[in-house]
């Protein structure tokens with residue numbers, strides 16, 4: 001269930017475990033109620049109403065907190081989350097020695113009959129007031145121009161007015177882990193604000209990317225529903241950051257690309273590929289469905305018949321085929337790929353940045369709302385597919401028999 005997940009997460013992530021000392025537990029248990037009443041009365045005055053998306057984003061932000069916001073804040077988040085999602089407290093009071101359970105129950109109960117919408121708004125407001133305590137993961141500090149500290153698997157460099165985001169997990173064919181989805185999202189946010197003119201995506205090693213890391217779903221704790229809800233939100237934010245990216249975005253596809261690494265290419269402004277690259281979206285054989293807005297962009301780019309061959313039947317295509325179908329801008333011989341593509345990019349990056357940005361806006365902004373709607377729907381459908389027997393079996397096959405594409 002999604003219910004207590006957030007608090008559990010905070011407990012897991014909190015320094016020395018949230019409510020770490022007995023003393024702190026008592027402090028919460030004894031003082032929680034009045035504190036929560038105070039939060040409620042001070043923050044419920046706001047007239048704004050947060051959308052579902054704002055709320056989901058705030059929930060996601062909380063998961064990214066790198067610093068323990070403190071027990072009071074955690075209780076407040078817990079209570080507002082429960083109120084926003086379930087309404088007034090409807091569970092029996094925990095037994096007397098369940099200090100943590102009691103503190104949480106008190107915090108939730110103290111919100112009384114606060115409407116769900118107000119709780120949602122208060123939650124969003126409170127999370128944004130916590131933002132300063134988000135660490136470097138906001139990706140906006142100088143470090144963002146080099147490498148995101150959270151993982152070595154996504155490296156961000158900057159040169160000649162070009163920000164380069166490199167998938168750097170060559171031993172695993174640059175399969176994208178949960179952390180990498182988050183790092184890429186943050187790297188794109190940072191790149192959208194830095195002083196580069198163009199942003200480039202590429203992979204280290206002989207693969208561009210083998211797509212979603214299939215162990216993402218086996219390495220997480222919590223209930224399946226909770227995990228898939230979290231995954232859908234992570235995916236949605238990840239794809240949103242491509243949809244909303246304001247500067248020219250270029251992919252240098254240095255080798256085979258699979259799954260989500262292929263689908264988001266429809267959101268790029270140029271795709272340069274090595275002639276060793278292939279493009280494969282084996283969704284049906286994995287029991288899943290298209291994402292990355294490909295259910296909308298691919299038919300537009302290559303026509304419905306070719307899109308169906310890739311997205312429904314899982315046909316793998318070569319770089320030259322992808323170029324003929326409009327998914328790839330240009331193909332280069334592998335030996336000269338880096339040299340030629342970089343010469344091209346370095347020249348393009350010298351264009352006046354504002355003109356390029358505004359040009360992109362003109363080309364892209366009219367379809368944006370549709371893309372966001374498509375993304376939301378694809379993520380909703382995927383969330384159901386991940387629970388299906390077809391999908392569970394396909395992932396098991398990959399890891400047990402090492403079944404490959």
Ligand SMILES: CCCCCCCCCC/C=C/CC(=O)SCCNC(=O)CCNC(=O)[C@H](O)C(C)(C)COP(=O)(O)OP(=O)(O)OC[C@H]1O[C@@H](n2cnc3c(N)ncnc32)[C@H](O)[C@@H]1OP(=O)(O)O
Pocket residue numbers: 171172173175176177178181210211212213214215216217220227228230231232234235258259260261282283286291398403404405
């Ligand atoms: C709470 C959870 C958060 C989740 C976050 C959001 C989730 C969003 C999901 C979005 C959905 C996306 C859909 C897709 O992307 S579908 C595509 C999935 N990818 C695959 O099916 C590819 C699987 N890999 C293969 O078939 C082969 O590995 C290969 C790519 C054809 C390469 O074969 P090759 O023989 O050359 O190399 P190896 O198989 O020996 O690979 C080397 C090691 O890398 C590991 N590997 C490769 N790809 C993946 C992968 N996608 N996931 C996990 N691991 C991968 C492989 O197991 C080898 O590891 P080993 O050396 O330890 O054996």
